[in-house]
Amino acid sequence: MYLETAAAERGAFQTIGHGHYAHDALGWAGGRNVFSDLAGSQQVSAEAIAVRDPEVIISLQAVPKPAATIAARPGWQHLRAVREGRVVVLDRGHKLIPGPRQIEAVQAYAQALHPELFA
Amino acid sequence: MTAMTTGRWSLAPALAVLLGLTALAVMLALSLGAAWVPPARWLGQDGLERDLVWVWRAPRVAAAFFVGACLSLAGLLFQGVFRNPLAEPYLLGSAAGAGLGAAVALLLPQFLPAAWSLPVLAFLGAWGASWLVLAVGRIGGEWQPARLLLAGVALAAILSALRGLLLMVLGDESTNLRAVVSWQLGGVQTPTASELLGFLPWMVVLGWVAWRLAPGLDALGLGEAAAQSLGHRVPRLVSASVLLAALATALAVSWGGLIGFVGLIVPHLLRWWLGPLHKPLVPACMVAGGLLMVLVDTVARSAMPPSEIPAGLLTALIGGPFFLALLLSRRERA
Numbered sequence: 001m002y003l004e005t006a007a008a009e010r011g012a013f014q015t016i017g018h019g020h021y022a023h024d025a026l027g028w029a030g031g032r033n034v035f036s037d038l039a040g041s042q043q044v045s046a047e048a049i050a051v052r053d054p055e056v057i058i059s060l061q062a063v064p065k066p067a068a069t070i071a072a073r074p075g076w077q078h079l080r081a082v083r084e085g086r087v088v089v090l091d092r093g094h095k096l097i098p099g100p101r102q103i104e105a106v107q108a109y110a111q112a113l114h115p116e117l118f119a
Numbered sequence: 120m121t122a123m124t125t126g127r128w129s130l131a132p133a134l135a136v137l138l139g140l141t142a143l144a145v146m147l148a149l150s151l152g153a154a155w156v157p158p159a160r161w162l163g164q165d166g167l168e169r170d171l172v173w174v175w176r177a178p179r180v181a182a183a184f185f186v187g188a189c190l191s192l193a194g195l196l197f198q199g200v201f202r203n204p205l206a207e208p209y210l211l212g213s214a215a216g217a218g219l220g221a222a223v224a225l226l227l228p229q230f231l232p233a234a235w236s237l238p239v240l241a242f243l244g245a246w247g248a249s250w251l252v253l254a255v256g257r258i259g260g261e262w263q264p265a266r267l268l269l270a271g272v273a274l275a276a277i278l279s280a281l282r283g284l285l286l287m288v289l290g291d292e293s294t295n296l297r298a299v300v301s302w303q304l305g306g307v308q309t310p311t312a313s314e315l316l317g318f319l320p321w322m323v324v325l326g327w328v329a330w331r332l333a334p335g336l337d338a339l340g341l342g343e344a345a346a347q348s349l350g351h352r353v354p355r356l357v358s359a360s361v362l363l364a365a366l367a368t369a370l371a372v373s374w375g376g377l378i379g380f381v382g383l384i385v386p387h388l389l390r391w392w393l394g395p396l397h398k399p400l401v402p403a404c405m406v407a408g409g410l411l412m413v414l415v416d417t418v419a420r421s422a423m424p425p426s427e428i429p430a431g432l433l434t435a436l437i438g439g440p441f442f443l444a445l446l447l448s449r450r451e452r453a
Binding site: 005006007008009010011012013014035038041042043044045046047048049050051052053073074075078 | 376
């Protein structure tokens, strides 16, 4: 899966790699970060996301917009996660603050990654 | 058109060389990236490779060319109007205005559709800043390039400070701060197919208007009085050129973020190559600026995959020393 921590709609896609608490939180939620080879906060190119082709895309947004806005990004309809409707937009809230509320983040990631377990 | 041959090269062979280099650069740009796809496999069986070239890279390469062409055209116009070799969008407030508009778009709640707010606000910022600079320059009724330039520098400082203030006030963990910072460092955005089609008319319009303004800018190079006596209406010429440059800057900023240096070095390099006349410089600058940005964006995408390097850092880090070296070598010859 690919966790987007910030983006400027058509570029500047920000994600995280190993050593970042959000990467660990994703792991505890049962997710495998496609950019686990990167360290800390990183900017990745759209084509790098296409090459890694994640199964699930989780986008953290301060003011959550519909997942359709991500599907509408140029080229993104070719990504597996978008084709299979597995794009989840989550309220950023406290998810990018390293603290005790990371437990809530783990739960939110788990729900996004394994919706069938929470049905 | 005998005037076209006063430079060391005339336009046609120079343009042929530049277009040839651009074709090579585009081939390189389409092949390089997060994964290497040689031209032989561009139309191959592998769906991912085809997508990489045509879906992910081609639109972005086109946007990079567009951004570079706009930036160097803006630089050429600003240098011509202000008769100052330092003039470029980043010194004169129009890029700072666009940057402030874009920071507003990225940080404040959206009142426009997301895809529109950034280009529209960047555009308004660049235009507003250029109008202000022109208004200050017009006070007293006479055009003083030095005064315009100083007004631009002051305005750029004010607008950058406002952008910084906005970042400080709004930039906590709950905002798009990293994306804004990255955008400020410059990076070519990927257009949709319909936006891609919009680039061509813009380039034609910008190039055509600049071409029409070129004789006036040549005359202005001889001084304002000389330009007036040659029949050019200087105030109109100046405001038309500045607004055209602001438009080009806004387009470049909304597609590439804040990318400095291209607007400064490309016109200078071409002036050394082709001579000072603006008519050949207009198309040559647009092609050369586009060529440079295609190369820069290719490095940004493929130097450290899957990470991406902000293009504005690259233009300054590679362009700066290159430009200094050229300055030194020219001094030795002189």
